[in-house]
């Protein structure tokens with residue numbers, strides 16, 4: 489699908505003139521473009537077409553993002569040495585003042601200032617990078633802990649609700665709409681064997697043993713921008729910032745930061761959890777959060793790595809059996825391959841689980 493990006497450009501309060509626009513990044517849900525302006529002294533822009541089939545109330549979603557980015561900006565302005573223009577996203581209002589624009593085809597668009605000279609990694613290369621990611625997401629959680637006003641709008645209901653994800657999975661297996669159940673036997677067994685264990689965080693929440701916080705809920709490592717020296721710069725991709733448990737954020741970062749291979753790696757022998765990257769990320773994260781996390785939250789951080797890797801694998805395999813209606817795919821069995829890689833990573837964490845627990849305990853000493 490191609491879009492008239494120049495036309496979108498005119499509907500926002502942008503500075504400068506449109507030069508070119510190209511697809512950008514590797515996201516599975518929205519469409520992202522880098523738009524370059526003609527003048528060298530004007531900023532470039534990130535354009536995003538928001539997937540309104542998945543985010544069903546875009547005005548409320550954008551209202552969340554405006555609240556979150558304004559709050560972060562205010563906090564950064566009070567922090568000596570901080571640079572609010574580079575350390576939080578800047579939304580550009582549309583001509584009518586709204587934080588989004590709806591085009592004639594019904595597509596919703598938003599624009600951010602492009603933060604230049606950044607590094608965004610799909611695969612982490614060094615413990616130093618992992619540490620910076622941990623600091624960035626830990627700090628993000630801390631800075632949002634005093635967001636005033638009503639709770640943030642839940643942009644996707646039950647997003648990390650394990651009971652709900654499991655129920656959808658079992659229903660989809662039963663329906664088998666694309667006759668793919670036969671191709672996913674080992675993955676279905678993998679889910680069945682772990683289903684009960686994986687609801688632990690929900691049960692702790694229901695029992696009032698862990699608190700709801702404001703969480704990001706999509707803390708993939710490529711959702712933190714590092715600067716030219718690989719120091720933490722900015723947390724991005726704010727569509728799913730809403731109430732949640734700390735385990736959703738810590739766990740999803742562990743899923744992506746510690747993996748020695750890509751999320752959809754075909755050669756499963758390459759997929760392992762790297763304990764050194766785990767240690768570095770955990771250290772960065774806990775430096776920013778240990779003053780306010782509770783002992784029960786901390787005791788379950790290592791488990792959350794397994795849980796979030798499992799739930800993303802579960803969503804990939806569910807989408808595969810359902811006929812690929814949710815995640816963008818690049819070849820026929822892509823979602824199956826993604827699920828296999830995620831479950832291999834869960835197995836790697838299971839093997840190293842006692843070391844993971846030990847790492848957290850040592851950091852907390």
Ligand code: ADP
Pocket residue numbers: 512513514515516517518519520534577600601602603604606608710711724725726
């Ligand atoms: P998705 O939900 O599709 O992952 P993101 O919001 O994460 O979308 O954007 C996709 C990619 O675009 C990011 O990984 C990052 O490289 C880049 N990006 C997004 N926003 C900015 C920004 N304001 N400045 C620089 N790069 C950005």
Ligand code: GN1
Pocket residue numbers: 514515516517518542705706708725727728751800
């Ligand atoms: C999706 O859009 P992207 O790539 O940031 C998904 C996340 C998954 C991730 C897996 C709204 O994120 O939940 O963890 O893919 N986002 C949504 O890579 O479903």
Ligand code: MG
Pocket residue numbers: 515710711725
């Ligand atoms: Mg992203």
